[in-house]
Amino acid sequence: MELLSPYLEKIELEIVQLGFPETPENLYQPLSYFLNIGGKRIRPILTLIGAEMFDEITPEAVDVAVGIELFHNFTLLHDDIMDNAPLRRNFQTVHEKWNTSTAILSGDVLFVKAMEKILKGQSNQLSQLFLTTAKEVCEGQQMDMNFETQLNVSISEYIEMIRLKTSVLLGCALQCGAIISGANEEDQEKLYQLGTNIGIAFQLQDDHLDTFGLSPKVGKSIGGDILSNKKTFLYLKALELASESQKQQFEHLLSEHNPEIKIAQTVALFNELNVQHISQEKIEFYFQKGISYLNEIQLPEERKQALKAVIDFLYHRNF
Amino acid sequence: MELLSPYLEKIELEIVQLGFPETPENLYQPLSYFLNIGGKRIRPILTLIGAEMFDEITPEAVDVAVGIELFHNFTLLHDDIMDNAPLRRNFQTVHEKWNTSTAILSGDVLFVKAMEKILKGQSNQLSQLFLTTAKEVCEGQQMDMNFETQLNVSISEYIEMIRLKTSVLLGCALQCGAIISGANEEDQEKLYQLGTNIGIAFQLQDDHLDTFGLSPKVGKSIGGDILSNKKTFLYLKALELASESQKQQFEHLLSEHNPEIKIAQTVALFNELNVQHISQEKIEFYFQKGISYLNEIQLPEERKQALKAVIDFLYHRNF
Numbered sequence: 001m002e003l004l005s006p007y008l009e010k011i012e013l014e015i016v017q018l019g020f021p022e023t024p025e026n027l028y029q030p031l032s033y034f035l036n037i038g039g040k041r042i043r044p045i046l047t048l049i050g051a052e053m054f055d056e057i058t059p060e061a062v063d064v065a066v067g068i069e070l071f072h073n074f075t076l077l078h079d080d081i082m083d084n085a086p087l088r089r090n091f092q093t094v095h096e097k098w099n100t101s102t103a104i105l106s107g108d109v110l111f112v113k114a115m116e117k118i119l120k121g122q123s124n125q126l127s128q129l130f131l132t133t134a135k136e137v138c139e140g141q142q143m144d145m146n147f148e149t150q151l152n153v154s155i156s157e158y159i160e161m162i163r164l165k166t167s168v169l170l171g172c173a174l175q176c177g178a179i180i181s182g183a184n185e186e187d188q189e190k191l192y193q194l195g196t197n198i199g200i201a202f203q204l205q206d207d208h209l210d211t212f213g214l215s216p217k218v219g220k221s222i223g224g225d226i227l228s229n230k231k232t233f234l235y236l237k238a239l240e241l242a243s244e245s246q247k248q249q250f251e252h253l254l255s256e257h258n259p260e261i262k263i264a265q266t267v268a269l270f271n272e273l274n275v276q277h278i279s280q281e282k283i284e285f286y287f288q289k290g291i292s293y294l295n296e297i298q299l300p301e302e303r304k305q306a307l308k309a310v311i312d313f314l315y316h317r318n319f
Numbered sequence: 320m321e322l323l324s325p326y327l328e329k330i331e332l333e334i335v336q337l338g339f340p341e342t343p344e345n346l347y348q349p350l351s352y353f354l355n356i357g358g359k360r361i362r363p364i365l366t367l368i369g370a371e372m373f374d375e376i377t378p379e380a381v382d383v384a385v386g387i388e389l390f391h392n393f394t395l396l397h398d399d400i401m402d403n404a405p406l407r408r409n410f411q412t413v414h415e416k417w418n419t420s421t422a423i424l425s426g427d428v429l430f431v432k433a434m435e436k437i438l439k440g441q442s443n444q445l446s447q448l449f450l451t452t453a454k455e456v457c458e459g460q461q462m463d464m465n466f467e468t469q470l471n472v473s474i475s476e477y478i479e480m481i482r483l484k485t486s487v488l489l490g491c492a493l494q495c496g497a498i499i500s501g502a503n504e505e506d507q508e509k510l511y512q513l514g515t516n517i518g519i520a521f522q523l524q525d526d527h528l529d530t531f532g533l534s535p536k537v538g539k540s541i542g543g544d545i546l547s548n549k550k551t552f553l554y555l556k557a558l559e560l561a562s563e564s565q566k567q568q569f570e571h572l573l574s575e576h577n578p579e580i581k582i583a584q585t586v587a588l589f590n591e592l593n594v595q596h597i598s599q600e601k602i603e604f605y606f607q608k609g610i611s612y613l614n615e616i617q618l619p620e621e622r623k624q625a626l627k628a629v630i631d632f633l634y635h636r637n638f
Binding site: 003043045046047048050052054055061075081105115121124134145178183191299303305307314 | 494
C-alpha cells in the first residue's frame with residue numbers, strides 16, 4: 001500500500017479539514033465520529049488515481065473524491081439502520097451509539113455535504129443557496145427533536161428552530177425563482193427575507209390554530225400540540241409569563257391523562273396569561289416584516305399581484 | 320386561489336410526468352404514493368412566482384420548483400419516521416404503510432431526484448454520472464433488502480444487486496477522476512467498466528472470505544453470512560446445484576440453532592457442491608474482465624501503476 005499512501009494522505013487531510021459546525025452537536029458529532037472510524041477510502045483513492053492517469057491531481061479532483069467518500073459514508077449510516085447492524089468496523093454504529101433519528105438525520109446532512117463537495121467546481125449561486133438551505137432544514141429538524149427533552153427552551157431558540165426547519169426553504173424557493181430570472185442581488189435578497197419572515201409567521205400561525213383554530217378547517221384536531229406536550233410559541237410564552245403557581249399548574253398538566261381536561265385547563269391558563277393575543281401580534285409582526293420587503297422591491301404593482309395572493313392565501317386561510 | 324391555479328397546474332403536470340422507474344417497486348411506489356397525497360405546493364409556486372416577477376417562467380424555473388417540492392417531500396418522509404407520525408394529510412405515512420427502511424431509502428432516492436431537478440439547468444457530465452450512480456446505489460440496497468424475504472433469487476439478480484449496491488460507485492469514482500482530467504469519453508467508459516467489474520469481484524470475494532477466509536484478517540468472524548441466512552453467491556450457487564436431498568438439508572439448516580453445527584454442515588454441503596471453486600472462478604472472471612479494460616487504455620505503463628496497485632491491494636488482501 002506504500003504506493004497508495006500519498007493519495008490516502010490527501011483524502012484524510014481534506015476530511016479532517018471538513019469542519020462541521022459545532023451546533024446542533026448531536027447532528028454533526030456523529031458525522032465526525034463516523035468519518036473517523038476509518039475505512040479504506042478506496043473510492044476517493046480511485047478518483048485521484050483516475051484523475052492522475054490523464055493529468056495532475058487538481059483541487060477539484062480532491063473535492064469530488066471526498067464528496068464520493070462522504071456519499072459512501074452516508075449510505076453506510078443509513079444501511080446500518082436498515083440492517084440493524086450494531087457494529088461498523090468494530091465500532092458502534094451511529095444508530096446504536098445515538099439513536100435511529102440521529103442516524104437518519106446525520107446521514108441526510110452528510111448527503112448534502114457530499115453534494116457540496118461534488119458540485120464545488122461547478123457550483124453556482126442557485127445550487128449553493130439550495131444546499132445551504134438543505135443543511136439548515138436538517139439543523140432545524142434536529143433542534144426540534146432536541147427541544148422534546150430540553151428543559152429550558154427560549155422563545156428566540158424556538159423562533160430560530162422554525163426559521164431553519166420551515167422558513168428558509170420558503171425564502172430559498174422564492175430566491176431561486178428570482179435567480180433564474182436574473183433579478184439583481186438586492187431584489188433576490190429581499191425575496192429571500194420576505195419568504196423567510198412569511199414562513200416564520202406561517203409556522204407560528206400553525207401553532208396558533210392548533211390551539212385556537214376551528215377544528216375542521218385546520219385538517220387536524222384542535223389541541224394536538226397540547227396533548228403531545230409540544231413546546232410551541234404559545235406554551236413557551238406562557239411559561240415565560242407564568243407565576244410560580246401557574247408554572248406548577250403547567251407542570252401538573254404535563255401528566256394529565258384526560259385529554260379534555262388537559263386541553264381545557266391549558267387553554268384556560270393560556271387565556272389568563274393572554275398568550276393568544278401575544279401570539280397573534282407576533283404572527284402579525286413577521287407577516288408585516290415580510291411584506292415590507294415586498295414593498296421595497298421596485299416593480300410595477302401587477303408584478304407583485306401573484307405573490308400577494310399567495311401571502312393572502314397563507315395568512316387568511318383559517319382566520 | 321384562482322390566481323394561483325396556473326402555477327399549481329404547471330407543478331402538478333411536472334410531478335405527474337416525473338416517471339419513476341418500475342423497479343424496485345417498493346422503492347419507487349412509496350414516492351408516487353406520497354407525492355400524490357398532495358400538499359399545497361406552496362414552495363414550488365413561490366419559485367414560479369419569484370421567477371415571473373422578473374421575467375417569464377422558463378422550463379428551468381419549473382424544474383427547480385419541482386426539485387424544491389421533491390426536497391420538501393423528502394424531509395417530510397424522514398421527519399414522519401423521526402416523529403413517529405401515523406398520518407400525513409390524513410393518509411398513512413410511508414413508514415406506517417410500508418416500513419421504516421422503505422421510508423428511509425425512498426426518502427434518500429427522492430433527495431437524489433430533487434438534486435437532479437435542481438441541477439438540470441446547469442448539469443454537466445460529472446454531476447449527472449454521480450446522481451445516476453446515487454440512485455443506483457439506493458436501488459441496490461432495496462434489492463438487497465428484498466432478497467431477505469424473496470424466495471427465489473437467481474444468480475443474475477444477485478450479481479445485478481451487488482453491481483448496483485457496491486460496484487457502480489467504484490466505476491463512478493474512477494470515471495469522475497477521468498472526467499476532471501479531461502480524458503476522452505472512450506477512456507472514461509473503460510475506467511467506469513473497470514471499476515464496476517473490479518467492484519463485483521471485490522464483493523464476491525467479500526462473500527467468499529466470510530465463509531472460506533481466515534478469520535482475524537477479514538475483521539469479522541467466519542461464517543457470519545451463514546449464521547444470518549444471507550443469500551450470498553455461495554449460497555445461491557449451492558442451491559442451484561443441489562439435489563433434492565441437499566436442498567432439504569439446506570432448508571433444515573436454516574433453522575439450526577447451534578452456530579458451530581450450522582456453519583460446519585453448511586460448509587460441508589458447499590464443499591460437496593464445489594462452490595468454493597466456482598466462486599473463485601467467478602471472482603477471477605470479473606477481475607480479469609475489469610483488468611482487460613485497463614489494458615485497452617492507451618497510456619504508458621507508468622500511468623497505470625497506481626491503479627494496478629489498488630487492484631492488487633483489493634484482490635490479494637486476504638487470499
